[in-house]
Amino acid sequence: xxxxxxxxxxxxxxxVGYRDRQVIHALDLRIEPGSVTALVGPNxxxxxxxxxxxxxxxxxxxxxxxxxxxxxxSQRSVAVAxxxxxxxQSALAPPGATVTEVVDQGRYPRTGALGMLRRGPDDAxxxxxxxxxxxxxxxxPVAQLSGGQRQRVWIAMALAQQTDLxxxxxxxxxxxxxxxxxxxxxxxxxxxxxxxxxxxxxHDLNQAARxxxxxxxxxxxxxxxxxxxxxxxxxxxxxxxxxxxxxVLTDPVxxxxxxxxx
Amino acid sequence: MSRLLRAVLxxxxxxxxxxxxxxxxxxxxxxxxxxxxxxxxxTGRSDHGAARVIxxxxxxxxxxxxxxxGALLAMSGVLVQAVxxxxxxxxxxxxxxxxxxxxxxAATMLGFHATYAAALVGALGAGLLLLLLGRRxxxxxxxxxxxxxxxxxxxxxxxxxSPTSSVMRWLVGSLNARTAGDWSALWPWLATLPxxxxxxxxxxxxxxxxxxQAISLGVPVRTTRVVVxxxxxxxxxxxxxxxxxxxxxxxxxxxxxxxxVGSDHRLLVPVSAALGxxxxxxxxxxxxSVGIDLPGARDVAGVPVGxxxxxxGAPVLxxxxxxxxx
Amino acid sequence: MYRSLVVAAGAAALLAAALLTSLAVxxxxxxxxxxxxxxxxxxxxxxxxxxxxxxxxxxxxxVAGAGLAAAGVLLQDALGNPxxxxxxxxxxxxxxxxxxxxxxxxxxxxxxxxxxLSLAGALAxxxxxxxxxxxxxxxxASTRVVLVGAAVTAACGGVVVAVIGLGTEGDVVLLMRYLLxxxxxxxxxxxxxxxxGVVPAxxxxxxxxxxxxxxRLGDHVATGLGVSVARVRLMALLVASLAAATVAAICGPVxxxxxxxxxxxxxxAGTTSTPLVLLVAAPVGSTLLVVADLASRTAFYPVEVxxxxxxxxxxxxxxxxLTLRGRPA
Numbered sequence: 076x077x078x079x080x081x082x083x084x085x086x087x088x089x090x091v092g093y094r095d096r097q098v099i100h101a102l103d104l105r106i107e108p109g110s111v112t113a114l115v116g117p118n119x120x121x122x123x124x125x126x127x128x129x130x131x132x133x134x135x136x137x138x139x140x141x142x143x144x145x146x147x148x149s150q151r152s153v154a155v156a157x158x159x160x161x162x163x164q165s166a167l168a169p170p171g172a173t174v175t176e177v178v179d180q181g182r183y184p185r186t187g188a189l190g191m192l193r194r195g196p197d198d199a200x201x202x203x204x205x206x207x208x209x210x211x212x213x214x215x216p217v218a219q220l221s222g223g224q225r226q227r228v229w230i231a232m233a234l235a236q237q238t239d240l241x242x243x244x245x246x247x248x249x250x251x252x253x254x255x256x257x258x259x260x261x262x263x264x265x266x267x268x269x270x271x272x273x274x275x276x277x278h279d280l281n282q283a284a285r286x287x288x289x290x291x292x293x294x295x296x297x298x299x300x301x302x303x304x305x306x307x308x309x310x311x312x313x314x315x316x317x318x319x320x321x322x323v324l325t326d327p328v329x330x331x332x333x334x335x336x337x
Numbered sequence: 338m339s340r341l342l343r344a345v346l347x348x349x350x351x352x353x354x355x356x357x358x359x360x361x362x363x364x365x366x367x368x369x370x371x372x373x374x375x376x377x378x379x380t381g382r383s384d385h386g387a388a389r390v391i392x393x394x395x396x397x398x399x400x401x402x403x404x405x406x407g408a409l410l411a412m413s414g415v416l417v418q419a420v421x422x423x424x425x426x427x428x429x430x431x432x433x434x435x436x437x438x439x440x441x442x443a444a445t446m447l448g449f450h451a452t453y454a455a456a457l458v459g460a461l462g463a464g465l466l467l468l469l470l471g472r473r474x475x476x477x478x479x480x481x482x483x484x485x486x487x488x489x490x491x492x493x494x495x496x497x498x499s500p501t502s503s504v505m506r507w508l509v510g511s512l513n514a515r516t517a518g519d520w521s522a523l524w525p526w527l528a529t530l531p532x533x534x535x536x537x538x539x540x541x542x543x544x545x546x547x548x549x550q551a552i553s554l555g556v557p558v559r560t561t562r563v564v565v566x567x568x569x570x571x572x573x574x575x576x577x578x579x580x581x582x583x584x585x586x587x588x589x590x591x592x593x594x595x596x597x598v599g600s601d602h603r604l605l606v607p608v609s610a611a612l613g614x615x616x617x618x619x620x621x622x623x624x625x626s627v628g629i630d631l632p633g634a635r636d637v638a639g640v641p642v643g644x645x646x647x648x649x650g651a652p653v654l655x656x657x658x659x660x661x662x663x
Numbered sequence: 664m665y666r667s668l669v670v671a672a673g674a675a676a677l678l679a680a681a682l683l684t685s686l687a688v689x690x691x692x693x694x695x696x697x698x699x700x701x702x703x704x705x706x707x708x709x710x711x712x713x714x715x716x717x718x719x720x721x722x723x724x725x726v727a728g729a730g731l732a733a734a735g736v737l738l739q740d741a742l743g744n745p746x747x748x749x750x751x752x753x754x755x756x757x758x759x760x761x762x763x764x765x766x767x768x769x770x771x772x773x774x775x776x777x778x779x780l781s782l783a784g785a786l787a788x789x790x791x792x793x794x795x796x797x798x799x800x801x802x803x804a805s806t807r808v809v810l811v812g813a814a815v816t817a818a819c820g821g822v823v824v825a826v827i828g829l830g831t832e833g834d835v836v837l838l839m840r841y842l843l844x845x846x847x848x849x850x851x852x853x854x855x856x857x858x859x860g861v862v863p864a865x866x867x868x869x870x871x872x873x874x875x876x877x878x879r880l881g882d883h884v885a886t887g888l889g890v891s892v893a894r895v896r897l898m899a900l901l902v903a904s905l906a907a908a909t910v911a912a913i914c915g916p917v918x919x920x921x922x923x924x925x926x927x928x929x930x931x932a933g934t935t936s937t938p939l940v941l942l943v944a945a946p947v948g949s950t951l952l953v954v955a956d957l958a959s960r961t962a963f964y965p966v967e968v969x970x971x972x973x974x975x976x977x978x979x980x981x982x983x984x985l986t987l988r989g990r991p992a
Contacts, residue, residue: 161883169880183873183874
């Protein structure tokens with residue numbers, strides 16, 4: 076059992092909405108340092124919206140998001156970018172840019188306006204390319220990559236930001252099984268070796284159960300269940316959150332819970 | 338109120354505004370003519386020679402040209418926008434106007450002075466080029482074609498600047514110093530092209546749903562595109578030969594028409610044409626009235642109607658595109 | 664990186680050559696030693712022509728070309744649109760309207776203030792188009808820019824023709840300058856005014872490049888990197904407008920240099936990274952404009968052609984390639 080620590084990221088009475096539609100309602104959430112949290116929920120449950128609000132890409136309509144105890148919107152955006160990196164779901168590859176050029180953008184928060192005068196990709200960029208297995212593609216234009224390779228480029232860019240906090244929006248989309256597994260193992264390794272804190276939106280519940288320390292299940296902008304996989308992945312929660320009848324088994328490899336729909 | 342009823346009312350009220358515009362144009366000008374004198378000329382009972390020339394040779398043709406060219410430009414706008422499925426496309430910027438200007442400059446340099454014919458040949462030539470080059474993206478191709486033709490025109494003007502003032506009216510659009518001859522060249526087109534456009538309306542309605550839908554509805558897609566574009570280009574060419582490349586009429590009139598009667602081309606074509614006619618003749622009245630008292634504004638130079646439509650059209654354009662974005 | 668620096672140095676060398684040629688060629692063509700003599704010796708027969716006509720004109724081309732190129736880089740990358748350029752966003756013609764009005768109607772505006780007034784016109788026209796088109800990217804956005812920009816440019820052209828028609832009975836020289844852009848009959852004063860606007864704009868552009876480069880990744884990613892998206896985009900538009908408006912106030916809306924230079928730079932340097940592209944595009948833009956000006960005053964000698972014609976005839980085919988062909992995603 077972990078000792079409760081100060082949360083690195085915290086939402087207090089958070090409300091987020093678009094012009095005429097409130098997506099998140101009075102939501103409270105504490106993210107502990109060094110943990111891997113998975114946000115799950117049906118389509119339209121607000122999990123991506125929540126992630127974007129946590130990353131200050133969306134401005135809350137009510138309540139506040141705190142990073143290290145101070146409201147995230149009151150901090151300089153570049154300062155936040157040194158603490159927290161976001162991998163959005165559909166990122167734009169600029170036409171013609173190479174893999175290294177895109178990943179190098181992750182260094183933005185740590186280089187000044189004249190960062191262009193640097194000699195080339197620095198160690199952080201090279202490390203990020205290594206961790207995502209992109210060394211051989213470093214000089215390839217992003218436009219020529221497959222969907223899965225492109226996704227790894229965006230992950231590498233987030234890693235190059237060298238932040239303690241990583242917010243990933245459906246990072247395994249577009250990836251084949253091999254690379255999904257690689258990515259999840261990378262996430263766990265980043266937590267274990269570098270003490271990073273990871274919050275990710277996942278669609279695959281079994282993946283969440285297998286790799287996350289904690290699962291937060293949302294529906295209609297509210298948290299319906301929150302806890303270790305064993306507590307969240309239960310027939311009752313699956314029914315309440317996803318409207319499915321499921322059988323919950325124990326994964327013979329990891330001893331974590333896994334579900335099969337009836 | 339049903340859309341059909343609304344369209345009929347709109348066309349009728351545009352027609353009555355047009356009658357008012359004709360009356361105003363006949364009465365306004367440098368020479369003072371009373372309403373009585375004008376009526377006498379129109380009913381053929383006048384023996385005042387100068388009044389007959391002013392009314393029948395200058396004022397009446399000018400307002401009729403404005404109405405006719407406005408209707409054709411607006412109609413052409415509807416057709417071009419239908420083909421490219423983009424309400425921002427504009428016949429005046431399709432290069433047809435630059436073609437007309439180039440025709441005039443080239444003809445003048447070669448020693449011909451039949452400027453209307455030269456403008457028409459240039460406009461149709463540019464239209465033909467557009468049909469050949471811009472099959473995939475006619476709107477953008479038209480703008481690029483226009484830029485090149487305008488540059489070539491300017492190049493010729495550098496070598497011989499004598500046609501400058503007369504060519505300007507095709508570049509910007511102006512109804513100053515048009516005469517009865519211009520009208521007699523325009524009206525046959527005015528009698529035929531709108532009918533053709535209206536007959537194409539069902540095809541355009543199908544095409545608006547997307548190529549796949551149109552095909553499954555049994556519409557000959559390729560023919561539709563080519564025929565609609567040909568009618569659009571010819572309408573723009575004859576209108577621009579008459580009035581010059583007046584900007585925004587082909588953009589504003591269809592837009593307002595769409596707001597009022599929706600996107601059914603059977604209603605859109607006549608309503609746009611009616612609005613375009615009133616818009617151009619009305620703007621011309623403004624341009625003419627403003628120009629009368631200005632020192633530099635002679636008949637040929639004057640205030641071009643294109644400058645007035647530009648000022649009226651810019652806010653509509655902004656509104657139009659902002660709405661598109663939503 | 665190294666390739667970009669080499670290409671930038673090459674472009675600078677080309678620029679130097681173009682400047683020298685431009686100085687040497689004219690009514691009297693001079694050899695390099697003669698040229699030096701003409702510039703330094705007040706007794707030399709072409710001294711005045713070389714020092715007060717050719718030299719400021721060549722330098723004006725270089726400065727204006729660099730400013731236009733920087734405007735093109737900023738706009739294209741900040742709006743994520745390969746055909747965003749001051750000539751297509753109406754920025755140049757908006758500025759030309761104001762400059763033409765002030766010049767033709769003899770409004771009591773000092774030459775140094777004219778660019779600032781033009782900037783207002785440029786921003787007005789540019790904001791219309793940018794607000795209308797929005798920050799989206801993709802081929803649809805390019806088409807929207809071209810269509811809306813053409814309408815705004817047509818409107819501005821109408822006003823310029825009307826103004827010139829009212830003022831001076833169709834003065835061809837003014838017409839050519841404010842409709843097409845021309846470097847003819849510009850002296851040291853004009854150069855000073857353009858430099859006063861372009862040099863700060865270039866410096867500001869350099870400082871903005873890192874943030875603008877991040878915008879190319881999309882608004883969410885850029886925000887995630889700590890970029891204030893709206894502010895950077897606005898700054899880019901402002902700086903680009905400053906450069907384009909200053910040039911347009913003095914030389915008219917010279918088209919396609921701003922559009923062309925960044926694309927040439929990207930192709931030559933083999934990179935799309937905003938800072939490197941800017942570095943290369945500036946000398947490329949200068950060279951383009953100096954060469955185009957040289958061509959337009961010698962091609963039909965002794966008649967001078969507005970430089971805008973030359974740049975249009977070169978630029979349009981490229982624009983056609985960019986918008987009509989499918990672009991890589």
